[in-house]
Amino acid sequence: MQQVDAPRERIVAGAAEMISRRGLNATSIRELSKHAHAPLGSTYHYFPGGKGQLATEAVRFAGESVARSLRRELRVGPREGVAAFLALWRDIVTGTGFRAGCPVLAVAVEEPPPGDVPEAVLAAAEVFADWERLLADALAAHGADEVQAAQIATLIVASVEGTVAMCRAQRDTGPLDRVAARLDAIIAAVLR
Amino acid sequence: MQQVDAPRERIVAGAAEMISRRGLNATSIRELSKHAHAPLGSTYHYFPGGKGQLATEAVRFAGESVARSLRRELRVGPREGVAAFLALWRDIVTGTGFRAGCPVLAVAVEEPPPGDVPEAVLAAAEVFADWERLLADALAAHGADEVQAAQIATLIVASVEGTVAMCRAQRDTGPLDRVAARLDAIIAAVLR
DNA sequence: GGTAGGCTATTACAGTCGTCATAGGAGGTC
DNA sequence: GACCTCCTATGACGACTGTAATAGCCTACC
Numbered sequence: 535m536q537q538v539d540a541p542r543e544r545i546v547a548g549a550a551e552m553i554s555r556r557g558l559n560a561t562s563i564r565e566l567s568k569h570a571h572a573p574l575g576s577t578y579h580y581f582p583g584g585k586g587q588l589a590t591e592a593v594r595f596a597g598e599s600v601a602r603s604l605r606r607e608l609r610v611g612p613r614e615g616v617a618a619f620l621a622l623w624r625d626i627v628t629g630t631g632f633r634a635g636c637p638v639l640a641v642a643v644e645e646p647p648p649g650d651v652p653e654a655v656l657a658a659a660e661v662f663a664d665w666e667r668l669l670a671d672a673l674a675a676h677g678a679d680e681v682q683a684a685q686i687a688t689l690i691v692a693s694v695e696g697t698v699a700m701c702r703a704q705r706d707t708g709p710l711d712r713v714a715a716r717l718d719a720i721i722a723a724v725l726r
Numbered sequence: 727m728q729q730v731d732a733p734r735e736r737i738v739a740g741a742a743e744m745i746s747r748r749g750l751n752a753t754s755i756r757e758l759s760k761h762a763h764a765p766l767g768s769t770y771h772y773f774p775g776g777k778g779q780l781a782t783e784a785v786r787f788a789g790e791s792v793a794r795s796l797r798r799e800l801r802v803g804p805r806e807g808v809a810a811f812l813a814l815w816r817d818i819v820t821g822t823g824f825r826a827g828c829p830v831l832a833v834a835v836e837e838p839p840p841g842d843v844p845e846a847v848l849a850a851a852e853v854f855a856d857w858e859r860l861l862a863d864a865l866a867a868h869g870a871d872e873v874q875a876a877q878i879a880t881l882i883v884a885s886v887e888g889t890v891a892m893c894r895a896q897r898d899t900g901p902l903d904r905v906a907a908r909l910d911a912i913i914a915a916v917l918r
Numbered sequence: 919g920g921t922a923g924g925c926t927a928t929t930a931c932a933g934t935c936g937t938c939a940t941a942g943g944a945g946g947t948c
Numbered sequence: 949g950a951c952c953t954c955c956t957a958t959g960a961c962g963a964c965t966g967t968a969a970t971a972g973c974c975t976a977c978c
Contacts, residue, residue, distance in 0.1 A: 562964075562965065562966080563965085563966065563967090564964085564965080564966090578968080584967070585966070
């Protein structure tokens with residue numbers, strides 16, 4: 535068992551990728567099935583919750599995969615961890631010819647239907663909070679005071695998300711480079 | 727002439743608003759016409775370029791309206807200008823119950839069809855660059871060195887865009903507050 | 919061999935989309 | 949009054965959407 539390309543995982547990963555490129559609303563289940571080489575029928579079989587469930591799982595999938603890399607790289611130090619965080623996004627943006635961004639941001643940016651908040655948006659909120667916590671803990675563990683650590687962690691996540699979008703629009707990594715330089719200086723100044 | 731609610735302007739403003747809520751792809755011309763109290767026929771009359779033209783003009787409209795406020799507030803000083811910039815977005819987010827964000831970001835986050843870059847994305851790039859320039863100039867004029875000014879200007883725009891999306895997902899202004907505090911400290915430290 | 923159950927293929931549904939064409943009306947100018 | 953130009957109304961088109969139901973296959977166990 536546990537074969538690498540279990541269709542279910544392939545579909546979720548494909549959903550994350552497609553959402554990161556075209557946004558949630560432009561990602562249709564039909565095209566997604568084609569892109570993941572899965573039949574439309576089985577997509578609804580694996581995700582009876584429909585598009586909402588698919589979006590939720592895609593957000594969590596992408597969030598956890600970034601968090602894993604963040605946890606690993608933060609162990610060598612906050613500055614190195616943040617540099618790796620930036621590099622990760624830089625690779626995504628350049629590796630796709632400025633076509634892909636962050637799927638978590640993509641679902642965060644669609645209006646909830648009046649009344650309730652869709653599950654996928656809640657998942658996006660959790661992912662952002664998770665990344666912030668990882669960063670804040672690493673900063674605090676290296677001598678930053680708690681309040682500043684939390685502020686800087688939010689600043690890092692927010693500026694990375696924004697920068698990725700700016701790079702896509704401008705088709706240039708200049709924004710990412712400038713933000714990387716400044717964030718590193720900010721972190722260095724606050725560590726003991 | 728020059729009546730305030732010229733239908734054309736109403737449509738553009740409505741497009742900016744709808745895009746800032748639901749994203750570009752989920753904004754249909756039919757619903758937009760209804761929302762702007764304009765007939766579908768006249769929407770195509772005023773914007774023969776179709777949805778692309780509408781998106782482009784909406785991005786430029788929103789970009790210029792933010793730039794105007796930024797120019798005004800930056801005249802009293804960089805710290806005050808940035809505080810007003812943050813406050814502006816804060817009002818948008820809270821005033822809409824966390825439903826609206828930035829229309830410029832929203833169009834920047836949709837994959838261009840293979841081959842060419844749609845005009846609206848180019849407009850988004852220009853708007854971002856415009857905001858950056860305004861901020862960088864103000865910082866440099868108050869004693870920041872040129873390179874740092876450019877880096878910080880990008881950091882401000884990027885973190886604001888990201889923070890707005892985070893606030894929407896988390897349905898809380900905490901991220902905006904933390905980023906505002908940290909940005910102010912960063913700017914204060916770099917001014918002469 | 920037989921049978922049950924998880925997966926796939928196909929088709930249908932009711933909507934909405936962007937876009938266009940065409941016909942109507944309102945207003946001003948000769 | 950006639951005319952011409954700008955705006956509006958209506959309806960049609962083909963394509964696409966999310967979702968569901970149905971019928972078939974294929975594999976694993978008894």
